[in-house]
Every structure is written in structure tokens, then in C-alpha cells.
Amino acid sequence: MHRYIIKRVLMLIPIILGVSFIVFFMMDMAEGNALDLIGLEYSEEKLAELYRQYGYDRSVFYRYFLYMKNLLHGSLGQSIIYKKDVWELYMQRLPATLKLASASVLVAVVLSIPLGIKAATTHGSLVDNTSMVVSIVGLSMPNYWLGLMLAVLFAQKLHWLPSSGDLNGIKSLILPAITVGTGLMATMTRTTRSSMLDVIRQDYLRTARAKGVPEKVVINKHALRNALIPIITVVGTEMGKALGGAVVTENVFAWPGVGRLIIDSVNQRDTAVVTGCIILTAVLISIVQLIVDILYAFVDPRLRAQYSAPRKKKAKAAPPAAPERRAAA
């Protein structure tokens, strides 16, 4: 297990290199740069000095070299727009993103897993059909639109909840969490249902029933434990996505999260911030993925065996992909 974790951590290195390279060069190819934007009113001497300071008087390769040199020294660089360390900026935004991500995933897990189980065990019933219709509709709603409509209803018309920002504690969290959570819930309900449907036909449940195990235990212990892998996969993937910042939702609700920082920084061509934040996001997603993989091992002894045998082909260790998917947004 330790070797496996170390291996996974080492695998982050090429990802960081790759991500930084792609993002850095893409940002550079975009029209304009951050210095031009803040420097519109700057005197020419000052601008020239800043150009030198940030390496904009030289090629993009030089700037990338500078960036990587900094990265090796543990620094994610300095934001031109915010005049601040990228790490510091990121850490200021991370709490809001974490809060939103965990709230929406939590809501989705708490509601959708029981619903998915119910739908699967009463396959073809009214509950099943309704939950399927609702979740496919939930899946088809652009979440920024849902967010807007929720804001209009609950903030403008009913005045029940705040419409933006993160200043009113749990109340502020509700609408954004529902907006992000709806899509997650749809995905998770569908995954739970189809995964349970697969498991529910398995012979070992019949064995359990033949032993006299009560139906509730059969479903919640014997079946669920086996259906968990795809569910955990989806929870992990969605958690990862949410950690990258629910860009659009954060925008609708003026949520002070990482996603909004990134998109604002893209608009301002703040290369260091965008690159740094995406690297950190990738690292965070990888950590979530690692936790998910470790969870697999707890849930399924067969996978546990594969982790402890590091020489085995990696392809096998890859758990079954979740059958469900979501729109990219």
C-alpha cells in the first residue's frame, strides 16, 4: 500500500509538468497580457521595467523557464494583477470552494444513494420511474440556468435566502449547493441505481436470502457494499470536479471560490495565477482520486490484493469506470 501511494504521488510530477506547460503556453498565446491590461495608464518607463521584471521582453520559453525555476523552489509565482503570491491567493479562495464542494457532494450523497437504492429495489415502480425522470431532467439542466432561476425565486421573489457571496454562513451556501448538487444528485442517483441493479441480480444475494438474511440487510449490507465501487468512483470524480471550482455556479452566485479566481484571471491574462491554480487543482483532484483508490481497497478485498502486489499490471488495478457520466458543465 505504501509503495502504491508513493507511486501515485510520483505520478503527479509528469502531470504537474504537463499541465503547467499546456496552461502556460496557452495563456501566453491568448490575445494581450496582464501587464498590458494593468499597464494601460502606466508610464512607458514603468511598463518597460515591468516587462523586464516579468520577462515579457523575452520569449515565452524564458518566462516558462523562470516559472519552472520558481516552481522548483516551491513558489507558484507572483500574480501581476493582484501583486500577490499565487499560493496565498489560492489559499484565500480554497475555503469557499471546499465548503461548496463538500456541501453539494454531501447533500447529493445523502439524498441520492438512498433514492438510487430504492429505485433499484423497486425496479419499474412509480418511485423508480419518477426518480429516473427527475434525474434525467436534473442532468439536462444547464446549472447556471438553474442557479439563475433559483436565485430569482428564492432571493428575489421570496427573500428567503441570500443570492450571492459567502457572508451569511450556512444560508449563503444553500442556493449554490443546490445548484451544484442537483447535477451531482442526478448523476449519483443514476449510478447508484444502475450499479445496484447490476448487483441485485447476483447469485450471492440469493445465497444471503437463502441463509435467512432479512431483506433490508441483504440490500444495505450485501448488495450496497458490492455496488459501492462505481458510486465511490462517481463521488470522487464529482468531488474532484467541484474542487476545480464550479466555475459557472461560482459566477452566478458571486461565490469567492477558486473557479471564479481562475476565470477572472483568464480574463486578465494573469498567467501565473491561472497556471498555479490549475496545478493546485490538479494536485487536489489527484489527492481525491488517491483517497478514492484507497477506499476501493477498503470496500473490495479483490482490489486490495492488487494494490499490495505492485508488480501487477496497472491496467488491472484501474477500477471499473462509473457507467454514468455528466455533461461537462
Added chain:
Amino acid sequence: MSKGKEIAAVTAAGTKSKRRDIWRRFRRNKGAMLGMLILIVLILVGATVDFWLPEDWIVGQNLTEKLQHPSAKHLFGTDELGRDLFWRTVYGTRFSLAIGFVAVIISALIGVPLGAVAGYYGGKIETVIMRITDIFSAIPSILMAIAIVSVLGRTTINLMLAVGIAAVPQFTRVTRASVLTVKNEEYIEAARALGKTDPYIIFRHILPNCLSPIIVQTTLRVAGAIISASSLSFLGIGIKPPTPEWGALLTAGKTYIMGYSYLCLFPGLAIMITVLAFNMVGDGLRDALDPKLKN
């Protein structure tokens, strides 16, 4: 259709009845049939709208009738320049569908061969391709798309490219996974024994046999692409006005959402219904193509 023929060539007899079976299973799924009906209507509208909808109805401004709430004259109301939102939404079908389809074709064209090669050859090639895929998927897809549009500029085709490229990793993964399942089948061994070249085997034997997941993925991805594209529009990185792409309509409407929420409601509904239709057809296709997955 030619791909369909290829399947027929490869999977011996019974294909016709198999296809009839698929169709029978698909037809039985009411949701999928409803979705298909909606799609057919949308595609018909999208394909022909250029011929029968006068340009003036779409871009013609009439400032005396600006921001009118929905009425018999203007079903969906009018926007801030007095343009009829209903006709703009109808015309928008064309762009939204086109973006969805083209984007997915782009991602399939890149992702499927990459996945097939990775799955077929394995070893170093696979490692390289899959690592690159990992890197690309480590970048949140919407940010990826934003970056691409920022670099390439804001044109329709770039938007399609951006949305398409951002979805490539998914196609690569799905294709690789299903290639892995068929690559050791006996008929592949047989083809190899007959001295067929690798590209021939990949395109004639392997890909046709893992089409099901790819077809399903494609359908569902179109839905995703439409949402992605509209999200980009929403964030202000979308398509060129006065093109009435739905996301762009919604974005424009967002400004007026306080007093004129219908400007957001209808394009949003249009997106939702279209995506819903694709999702339902996708689900139906998956159940029909792979009955194991259902019951």
C-alpha cells in the same frame, strides 16, 4: 451508414436480426422514443430554418417594441432591441445543434483513434497516450475550453473546437477500454494470422466491434457539448452576435433577468429540452445496444 455496413461485414450472420432487436428494444423505451421525436423535429428545424425564416425576423431590430413580455404577437416576448425571442430561439436551434454535433465529431475524430491505438498496441504507446490524456483531464474541461477560445479567438468554429478538444479524453478512455475487451478475441487473432495490417485490423475489425459504447458516448456527449458551449457563452466567451445561439441569448437575457426573466427562461428551456432529448436517446441507445445493463 457505411460503418453500419462494416459491422455487417465483420459480425457474421444475424446482424440484421440483431439490429432489428436493437430497434425493438429501443422502440419499447418510451422516453427514448420521445427524445428521438424531439430530436427529429429539432434537426429538421435546424437544417431548414435558413430557407424559410426571413433574416429580418431574426436580426431585424424594432426599438419601439423592445422588451415586451410574451404575448400572442411575440410568443416568447422581445429582447432589448425589439427582436422577437421566439424566432431567435427557433433560429438558434441551428447553431446549438451544429455546435453540439461538430464539437462531438471533433472529439470523436481525435479521441477514438487515440484510444484505439492505445488499447491495441499497449506498452509504451499506451502509456504515453494515456499520460497525456491524464494531463488534459487534470485541467477542468470548461477552463480548457476557455483557454482555447481565448487563444484561437471567438468564432463559432473555435468554440466548436474548444468544446470538442475538451471532451477528447473521455472518448480516448472509453475507446481504449472497449478496445481492450475485444482485442484478444479470436477473430482478431485470426485476422492477424491472415497477415492483415494493424491499421486494417483496428479500423475493420476492432472499432466496429466496440461501436456500442462509442455511439452511446457520442449521443450523450452531444448533450454535454451543447451545455458546455452555452456555459461558455454564459461566461461571455461564446459565439459572435447577433447570432442567436441559445447560450448567447441566455447571456444577453441575464442582464435583464430582474425585470424580464422570460428572456432567460425560454432559451434555457430550449437548451434543457434539447439536452434532455439527447440524454433520453442516449440512455435508450445504451439499454438497447447493451441489454445486460438493463435487466
Added chain:
Amino acid sequence: MKKRTIIAAALALAMTLTACGGAAAPAAPAAPAAAPSSEAAAPASGEAAAPAEGNYVDHIVVAIDTMPTNFEPSGNDAPVLNRLVYDELINYDKVKKELQPALATAWEWVSEDATVLHLDLREGVTFHNGNPFTAEDVAYSLDTNVNANIANYYDHCDIKGDYSVDIVLKSANADFVNLLTNTLYAGIKDKESCEADADNGSAIGTGPWKLDLANTIPGDTIELLVNADYWGEVPVTSQLTLRYISSASSRLLALQNKEVHAMMAVGETDVPAVQADPNLEFVSGAGVGPAKYYYLAFNMTNGAAKDNLYLRQAIARAINNEDVILAVGDMEAEASDGAFWGYDTPFRASASDFQVDLSYNVEEAKALVEKAKEEAGGTLPELHITGNTEKSINMNHILIIQEACRQIGIDVVIDESDGAGVNAKTKFDAGGYDMIQYNVPLETWPSGVNRMLVYSTGSNNRALFQSEEISAMLEEATSTSDDARREELYKQVQVYVHDNAIYVPAYYGSRNGAQLAGVEGIVWSNDGYPEFTYARYAQ
């Protein structure tokens, strides 16, 4: 319309006066009184006011529409924030349209021409960190000022004493006193803290509000605490939060929902709703401060219309400015009369000065198109227009231009872009467009932004207009102190720009805001930078 809002602003001012018990002047202390007395007066008035007037809420939240990102007063693009945290040397009262002493209690040109400016500084002022304010800080702030408006003229300071300094300019500029009032770039920061902390040192000012950096999220929420030691009137509110909410509808939603007490920039179509809402008060900034001027400019360096005067004139005549105003929905906007100049800026040309009539007339425009075709040798090129299309106000303006051009048979393609893109195109890549829609906040003095629009290296020169002759005229106009000569030169430039249809101005926009009924003390202004210093809300 304008009159009414001025009255409203005056009323607001009067209320401010009553609030501080008449002990001190309104927005900023007017009297260049001796420092100790003012210091004594300010806290006294604050203490006297608060209990007397009683129950104001401690915490005011304001939704703003520009994102404050960093805390460098000369380079952060955030006048709203600067006005709270920093003081300028001289204050320009937007309402009274007059200069008032601020950190400088008196100023005078001590050279023959406008090259050496002497300032007497206010004594007893301290920065938020307790450091005393002295001439060193003035010199440091000006030395490190990155803004072209200061840096292009400023040379150095001769420090005559702790509270006495001569500012020496590189070249004469009669408007320099005005430039020192600008909240966009003329705030004074603490030399000592800046040198000690390169990142956040410049967040220390002398203003009425202190930045609470621990709770501030740059780019989202700015937290401020009242500066109880402020040399002027101390606000009664003890905490002020600025929240950046980019979309107007979301800002209004937050206001209606009472998440914020006031908001900048009501969405154009939301104005009637705000006016109808008894809980809200619509506040226009019309008449207070310089207005933003919305225009269409032709790329004169490499645009397709650069050599075709008739084509430019045809487009100018095809656009109905009233339509533009209607489309952008700015109810208090004032249509342009053609002069490219701030409406309250001196030396303004008027319609009678122009040689060519470029007023709206489609028939004339079509005739001009025919001429343009001849000029171009048959067919007219497709024109690409760009602009910061992320804002709907710009987009709608562009759409009207596109439609107007369609009416006279000219095809226009819209190249969408954003702030960064437009800046890159205009300043550094030189072009890539034929036309550009943009806006500029025209100041009340001519040598600032106004000049930058046509000066060959001007930062706001979106037309990329290069003319040594015009640049020379502008240089002369800036440096001379002879007002008659300045007027002559400035008018010539305006007439040239108008007749050649380089810039096609559309309208002076109005800026507005909204607040909860009962909110007092905010100075709303037309430059889009309201002053929240004395915002308060009775419980």
C-alpha cells in the same frame, strides 16, 4: 432630469452636513485650517455626531462593479477603494466642481510656466499604521507613481521641510494640480511601510478607512474598518464591506434581498423596477463628476476605412445616437453633438465650429456610400468591428452600428473581445480591426484622458491615430498657461477629429446606483466612482 439629480445630490450633501453637526465641511474638510485644530475638531465631531444622531448600523455592505485586485494606489484601477483608503494631495469636489485642500493645505505655481508647484502639507496627519505623514511620503508616492498622467510630467520633488515640498515637472502642464486630485492614481501612501513590505505596504494610507487585509479576499470582498484617527470627519459607520459582483442583475438581487445596502450601476432595464420599489432608492450620478463618453472609432493606422473619408463619414451619418441610447437603455444619457470632449471640460468645441455636417441622415449617408464606393474603386470592404463585448451596453451599441451599416449596404462583422483583448489590440498589436466601439471617462481637465485619445502615443488612442501635427498642437496646449491659446488649439483638434470622422461619439453615459431607502451619505457620481466614505444607514 439633470437638474433634479443635482438637487438630490445637494440634498444628500445637506444631510451629510446635518449628520456631522455642522462642525466640519461635508465630503472633505474644506477649511485649510491649522492642523492641530482640525485634528481636534474631527474626532470631536465624530463623537458628537454618533450619539446625537444615534442609531446607525455598524456595518455597511456595498456591491461594486469593478474588481479591486491590489492595493497600490497608483496602479490598481480602483478609485472606489482609493477614495476610502488614501487621501490625495488636493481634493476635487465633484459636486461643487472645485478644488479643495486635502493633504496639501495650499498650493501655488512657483515657476514662470507651469513646471514647479509648491505645496504646504497638512500637519499632524498619521497613516493607518501610526506613522506620521510628511513630505518624504509625498516624494515617495510621486517617485513610485506608475501612472502615465503623473509619471509623464513629474520629474522630482524638492523637499523643503517636513510639511513643505516643491514638485518639479519635466515639462509644463497647467493641469497638473488637477491631475493630483485624481482618485485613480494620486493617492498618497506610506513610504516606510512600502519599503518594509513590498507586497502589502502600499495598503497603508491616511484615508478615513483602513483596509482589513486579514478578512479581505482580493478580487471578491474588501473589508474596511473605520480610521478613528482620521484627520477629517470620522465616518459614523464602523465597518464597510465592498463586494465585487460583476453582473448588474446579481447586484440588484443582492440589494433587493438586503444583502447589501447600496449597489453601483443599476442594469439599464432595471431602472424602472428600482424606481418603483418603495424599499429602494434610485440614485443617479448625472451632473456629478465627468461622464463616460461612448464612441465608435476607426482604425487610422491599418483599418480598411483609414483612407476612405467618405466611408467613415457615411457610417457616422448612418448612426442615430438616439437609437443607440434607446438600445443601451441609458435613460439619463446625453446624446453627443459631435465634439469629442467632456461635457463639462473647458475649451469645448460646439456644432457651429465644425466644417462638415455629420449629423444623422440616412439619405446623405447613402450618398456618401456611393462616393465611398467610387473612392474604393467599386466595392466596399467588409468591416470588422471590435470592442469589449462582455458588457451588454457595448454589445448593444455595436449591434446598432452593425444594423445602421446594414441599412446603407455595408457589411459589418463583430469580433468579440474582452478588456484585455481590446487593450492588446489597441496598444500593442496595432489594429486587427477596422472599427472599435469603446468608451472613455472624459475628465474635467483637458490634458488628461482627452488628450490621450488623439495623441500619437496616447493610451486611450483606440483609433491608433498618428499625426505629428495634432500631437504637436496638443503638446503646446498642455504646456501653455495662456487660456486663449489653449482654447484655440484644443478646438482645432476637436474640429479635425470630427470632420474627418475619426471618432464618432455617440453619447455621454450616465452612471447610477441604488441604495436601500434610508441609506445616506454616499456621493453618487457620473464617472462611475461613487464615494462611500460617509455611507450610513439608520436602523
Added chain:
Amino acid sequence: MSEYNMENKNPAEAPAGTDNILEIRDLTVHFVTEDETVEAVNDISMHLKKGEILGLVGETGAGKTTTALAILNLVPNPPGVIKSGSILVDGKDVLKMSVRELEQTRGSDISMIFQDPMTSLNPVFTVGDQIAESVMLHENCTKAQAYERAEEMLELVGIPRERAHEYPHQFSGGMKQRVVIAIALACNPKLLLCDEPTTALDVTIQAQVLDLMLELKEKLNTSMVFITHDLGIIAEICDRVAVMYAGRIIEEGTLEDVFNRTKHPYTEGLFNSLPNIEDRTAELKPIPGLMPDPTKLPKGCAFAPRCPYATDACIDTPQDRHRFSDTHFVLCSRYKEPGFRIQREEIS
């Protein structure tokens, strides 16, 4: 409830004796889906005495497993529907039991060993846990005691007790089936239903497992229903045999009755399709044709289309029950004709 039932029912045939551990009467099970109904089990009756082993033979799809599941009242519903009948186990009707009673009966009174050991064990729990769970459910004991019992059971089926902590994927197929047997026998069931317990195993392992089961059956004095399509196994272990075809028992009798005095043409076909070791040159005679579509069973004899003796009447009219002795009967209308015989000779 067909016409045939009314006429041919022989109440004496299944006496409600107290020594019957299992009594099935007129059991009919259908699988109903939206557009078709599979008639899986059609009006069967059978009984099993204490300590007896009944072999249930038939092709795949004949309804054997469904019958066994019905005894546990475990027919998956939907789509399975028990249309009619009663199943008395030790005098109590499992079809009328409450959920609670059922749970108590399953695993303690009746146990079942399933066909495929590979899939019958839950992959995510240790084998010890899986055996102990059954003990915990039915016996009043602590977890530790249950686990102790589980280890004993493992030893009983020939697996070292230390392996109780291992997971199913760490066991071979034969070992897994031993675990399944251990689970089934953990609570000393009165009735054991074995659904082709050896089919999935290698031949050598098959013998071991069979021996083990017989041994345990003796030890624990369990009655068994042994489902298989392997006549060899039947001959080895069963006391009585019931042959199923298309959801009906078409011949039932003691081992000798069915093997040596075969009466039904289908049973004859089964024997003919076995290779004959004595006469290797003899041609194998498979039964021509396929089982009828269970959704479209004919009114008459379902085997008639494949039956060399069939007359037109066989297809159209319901089969007759013909009794040869107290223990032996067939379901075949031709026996109405005096002197009708099938080719297979009686072996005495």
C-alpha cells in the same frame, strides 16, 4: 387448475404423512413480463420423506431451479409469480409464511446450495463472516461463538480453520463450493436443496464434493432435493427420482423404477443419449428437436413434438397420469392404450 387436474388427481398419491419433510401440491410458477408469460413450473406435486434424497432431473429450463426456489419462497418477484399450490415444509406452508417466519425458516430449516460456487459467495466479506452470519441469524449466540462455529464448519468441509479470514477470491472453485456447503449446513437444516452443486466443478473435485455431501447428510440426518441433469450422479446418490420436462414432472419413482423400469418416452430419450461404455460402437441417439418455447406451451404434451411415439391426440389433449406402482407414475397419454410399451427394456 386445468381440466386434467380435476380428472386425474389422485389424492392417495401424496399422503399427508407426518414423515414427509416436504410436500408440494399443485405448484404453478409463471414469470410474467410486459409482453410474455413464461410458464416455468406447471402444476407439480411431489413429496420427500425424512432422510430421503430426491433427485430432480431435467434439461436446462425444465423448471428445476424454479421449483427449488419456490420451496424457499425465493422466486424473484417480479417477474416470478407463484400462481397456485402449497409447499409444506415440516407441515408448514412456506408460501403462507410471514416475512419474519420465512427469514427464520430459510437457512435453519431449509438450506440451499447453488449451482455456481464462483458467484454464490459475496466477494466483499470473508468466508468466516459469511458462515457466521447464518449462525448469528438463527442461533442465539455471540459473534465470537458464531465465528467459532463457522471455523468448525470449515473444518467439517475440509478447509483449515485459519482460512476463515480469507475472501472468496482466494479460494479455488471446489473450495468455494465447500464453503457454500458449510454455509448451507451451518444451522443443521432439515431440508437441503442442492441445485446442481457439482456442475461447475472439475470431475475429480465433483466426486470429492459429492462424497462430502453424502457424508454430511448422514452425519446431520438431512433430507435432500438434489437437482441435476447428470443421470450418473442421480444413480449414485438418490433414493427417488423425479424427471421434469417443460415445467412438469413427467415421471417419478424410486431409483429402480425410473432407471430400470423406465416408462416415459422422454426419460427413455435421456438414457439413449448417454454413451454406452459396454458398446462403444453403438450410435448415440440424441432426442431430436428442442425444448418448446416456455412462453408457448402446447395444450397437450409438451414433449409430443419430439416424441417418437406421439399421436395427434398427444399434442392436443392434456396428458394422462398413469400409475404403475405406489411409487412409480408417468405423465403420458399413450399408456391409456393397453399394451403400449416403449422400446427400452426393463432391467430387473
